[in-house]
Amino acid sequence: MESDNNMSLDNSSHENDFAVKDKKAKKRGILFILSGPSGVGKGTLRKAIMDLGGINFSVSCTTRPPREGEIDGVDYRFLSPEEFNKRLSESLFLEHALVHDNMYGTLRKDVENVLESGEDMVLEIDVQGAFQVKSKMDCISVFILPPSVKALEYRLCKRGSDNDVKLRLKNAEYEMSHSEEFDYRIVNDSLNQAIAELKNIIINCRNMSRGL
């Protein structure tokens, strides 16, 4: 009798274990990918969604030199090609790509740590990186489109050299030709509307993952 009771106690404690594990599993955060051509306003949109709370930005590694005002460890981790290749050879990147003649990559540990903590993560990466992540992990991908190529050119001209603008416009064509492979697409014409659309996507995904 005593052992029966123990059995049932044991069983219920196992059930509790499973319930706790299940609850923990459900609490894993959501991974969002924000992609789109350079100059489309991904950075502004990403900053604007931070006030939702519970969402973190992955600070990428890059071999590109810092622009004026950019801070190492905040905007990017600025690495020499040697430092970047060392991390690459140690398989530290979840994804990496050569974009506009520079290397960019997302550290796997950063993403895992945040998702395991139950918070959401947003990656602001190019389409090559987006497809690498999509093939490896559950994620929600969002592509940001400019209202027109002219508008994109105007935005790029404000911050880059002529050669850099040409290269980024050429790559924009390639990136936009893949926009339909993303879960959601937002046209960044009115910034406030684009922010609202992106926030709605995040809120809806959170509600769905909680079964609401």
Ligand code: 5GP
């Ligand atoms: P920028 O040099 O203008 O900051 O970024 C150039 C492009 O690289 C942008 O499209 C940006 O989204 C992308 N990018 C930034 N970080 C990463 C990254 O970690 N991985 C990949 N694949 N692309 C990135």
